[in-house]
Amino acid sequence: MSLHPVVGHSELQARLTRAAELGRIPQSLLFRGPPGIGKQRLALWLAALVQCDAPEARPCGRCTSCHLADDLQHPDIHWFFPLPSPKKVSGDRRRQKLEEARIEELGSRRADPLWTSGGNEAASIFLPIVEEIRARAVRRPAMGRSSVFVIGDAERMVPQVSSPEAANAFLKLLEEPPADTLVFLTSSRPGALLPTVRSRVLEVRVTPPSPDAARAFLEEHAGMGADEAAAAARRSEGSIGTVLAGRATDAGPDVRDEAGGLLA
Secondary structure, eight states: OOOOOOOOHHHHHHHHHHHHHHTTTOSSEEEETTTOOOHHHHHHHHHHHHHOSSSSSSOOOOSSSHHHTTOOTTTTEEEEEOBBBOOSHHHHHHHHHHHHHHHHHHHHHHHOOOOOOOOOOOOOOHHHHHHHHHHTTOOOOOOSSEEEEETTGGGSSSSTTTTTTTHHHHHHHHHHHOEEEEEEEEEGGGGSOOHHHTTEEEEEEOOOOHHHHHHHHHHHSSSOOOOHHEEEHTTTOHHHHHHHHHHHHOOOOOGGGGGTTOOO
16 A cells, blocks of 8 residues: 555645755755644655656656655665664664564555554664664665655654663764765654754744645545534644544544554
């Protein structure tokens, strides 16, 4: 199955498309905004645009690169996100277990484009994850023009009960990124990022989808009636992910097939 279309960000997409056409996409971007509005999905869309083989109207959705990006299998689009810490392992084995968990989670998201991200507050972007990102960043792209890294919930590189070692290690990549590397961070709490990290990225403010766009999504993809969807869109101020996470909590795990974790 493929990713769900970006919801409610057409104006920002147009600006990013224009920047890409002019060759002005910065190497490091931070998509910031409230939770549940689609920041990670937007970053993945931009990654697909960068890799698209079409001469115009990118991402075209038809070329090999677009198909691979849509299926979360493009070798030069690397999506990282917080994961629970594996138990009873350390060193290289811990890094291996975290990468195995990431691959497994990508498989789940590939099978269910409307996945729920869950509420595991212990999940973090640990130092071994950052080490994996840095190791991939120094390799040449396999087929695309760039290696693109999408880092979801980047503020979790500084867990509440931990040192900032992961964020400091990541800072080294931002300070001297390889010429063919792009890094797109997303965060609902950008203030939790190290100031030195924020100083090296261009921040892109992402606003919630309009109530009409949120309502239409909830009707079409979450199975809500028109009145329920309209009320939920108003209450959440366009945060579709918040609505769906609430439904999943109320209704139990069966709602997983309906909820949209990509709207984070």
